[in-house]
Amino acid sequence: MMIQILNDDFKTLQQQVTKRQQQTANKPEIEAAVADILAAVRERGDAAVKEYEAKFDQVELDDLKVPQATIDAAYEACEPKLLDALKLAKRNITSYHEKEITHGFIDAEQPGVIRGQKVLPLAAVGLYVPGGTAAYPSTILMSAIPAKLAGVDQVVMVTPPQPKGINPAVLTAAKLAGVDAIYQVGGAQAIAALAYGTEQIPQVDKIMGPGNIFVATAKKQVFGQVDIDMIAGPSEIGIIADAGAEPDQVAADLLSQAEHDRLARPMLVTDSQALATKVAAAIEKRLQTLPREEIARASVDDQGFIAVVANLDQAFTLMNQIAPEHLEIQLPEPMTYLNQIRNAGSVFLGREASEPLGDYVAGPNHILPTAGSARFFSPLGVEAFVKRTQFVQYTKDALSNEKDAITTLARVEGLEGHARAIESRFED
Numbered sequence: 001m002m003i004q005i006l007n008d009d010f011k012t013l014q015q016q017v018t019k020r021q022q023q024t025a026n027k028p029e030i031e032a033a034v035a036d037i038l039a040a041v042r043e044r045g046d047a048a049v050k051e052y053e054a055k056f057d058q059v060e061l062d063d064l065k066v067p068q069a070t071i072d073a074a075y076e077a078c079e080p081k082l083l084d085a086l087k088l089a090k091r092n093i094t095s096y097h098e099k100e101i102t103h104g105f106i107d108a109e110q111p112g113v114i115r116g117q118k119v120l121p122l123a124a125v126g127l128y129v130p131g132g133t134a135a136y137p138s139t140i141l142m143s144a145i146p147a148k149l150a151g152v153d154q155v156v157m158v159t160p161p162q163p164k165g166i167n168p169a170v171l172t173a174a175k176l177a178g179v180d181a182i183y184q185v186g187g188a189q190a191i192a193a194l195a196y197g198t199e200q201i202p203q204v205d206k207i208m209g210p211g212n213i214f215v216a217t218a219k220k221q222v223f224g225q226v227d228i229d230m231i232a233g234p235s236e237i238g239i240i241a242d243a244g245a246e247p248d249q250v251a252a253d254l255l256s257q258a259e260h261d262r263l264a265r266p267m268l269v270t271d272s273q274a275l276a277t278k279v280a281a282a283i284e285k286r287l288q289t290l291p292r293e294e295i296a297r298a299s300v301d302d303q304g305f306i307a308v309v310a311n312l313d314q315a316f317t318l319m320n321q322i323a324p325e326h327l328e329i330q331l332p333e334p335m336t337y338l339n340q341i342r343n344a345g346s347v348f349l350g351r352e353a354s355e356p357l358g359d360y361v362a363g364p365n366h367i368l369p370t371a372g373s374a375r376f377f378s379p380l381g382v383e384a385f386v387k388r389t390q391f392v393q394y395t396k397d398a399l400s401n402e403k404d405a406i407t408t409l410a411r412v413e414g415l416e417g418h419a420r421a422i423e424s425r426f427e428d
């Protein structure tokens, strides 16, 4: 099989895209399996967590927490080249996310009235770091750095156990980013443990981070018990390119995300039939030498597509409908198209901005909304780790000025007690 090339009229293309989106978003069998896992962990705590780890990750666990000595040893043994790369990524992620810090305000514009807002860090957050088919040290930096910049007290991390112990690069990144505790638990059982708390794993206020379909579905289901950052499931890349784009580079970028997961979605929208044909051939050629060919091929064949449209306006309309996690604009003068993009997690402008640049070192976050949720979710950032509280203080004169408005509104709502509470301040 090759990547599907869709050549239909624009309306049909739009319908096809909507249908694919719905198939990605609704998977009743996964919803049911995840609900069972959540219920078991809620009822039986660590015993259930350990059973699922034996079943899904083939690891028998006793202690779930990774000892500090193991983390320190991994850091000490880390190759200088890797440590330098992690430090470079940390610097760029920090300098980008520092700009997101907000401080609240106090407003004393009206006589006798003080109004304000405080920005407060969350007390405890849980970071999910994927680890099923690949290790993700970069993802730790992407979630722990904004957490620390926000001032979160307790930053705990969960990641699937490995038969030979957690990957040392993951432990090194966690130490570099200042993670407070690491638990070797993955999948829906990890999300359940963070949401409900178990004997060994603390309950948190909010769960952040990406993962596969089981993780993303579990986060959706525990929302309400705890907060979540977003739905950050299997990776996606959308590319808008014209006849001038380099087909081999377009293919390489599509495969960079296809190799994450069999359910990853590589998507090209172009106004050039010639480019579409060349990219499809280049994908086939590149797949043959890709170490993760099996995963990437499943993603390309089952989830991927190239849509050929009549013009670039249609290309942007279709991409805004898809709302991809990553969007590459491989067009001349790419910055001039920024205003046409409404729905995308992260935008990569121009030929040199290949998506993996953003995965590792550019600085903007790589934890991003998927499955069309970029319509309403934003990239992970400092604001996800804080909450706001507001306050007011009035003098009696200032309250007197507003008294009639308050009592009028209260009585219109039939809430006499509200009106009388205000009036009680003015009774002798």
Ligand SMILES: NC(=O)c1ccc[n+]([C@@H]2O[C@H](COP(=O)([O-])OP(=O)(O)OC[C@H]3O[C@@H](n4cnc5c(N)ncnc54)[C@H](O)[C@@H]3O)[C@@H](O)[C@H]2O)c1
Pocket (backbone or CB within 6 Å): 033, 056, 057, 129, 130, 131, 132, 133, 134, 139, 160, 161, 185, 186, 187, 188, 189, 210, 211, 212, 213, 214, 215, 231, 232, 233, 234, 235, 260, 261, 264, 325, 366, 367, 368, 369, 370
């Ligand atoms: N959107 C983003 O911001 C972003 C960023 C990085 C990675 N990702 C995505 O993260 C994902 C990483 O996936 P992964 O699988 O490598 O790691 P993962 O840690 O997300 O998932 C592995 C876990 O899935 C569970 N699992 C596997 N098969 C199961 C089954 N049949 N039933 C129940 N549970 C099962 C296991 O518990 C296992 O520990 C990919 O989809 C990748 O695209 C997304």
Ligand SMILES: N[C@H](CO)Cc1c[nH]c[nH+]1
Pocket (backbone or CB within 6 Å): 136, 138, 139, 234, 235, 236, 257, 325, 359, 366, 367, 368
């Ligand atoms: N592309 C992923 C987000 O979808 C992030 C990542 C981490 N490592 C490599 N890639």
Ligand SMILES: [Zn+2]
Pocket (backbone or CB within 6 Å): 235, 256, 257, 260, 356, 359
């Ligand atoms: Zn990636």
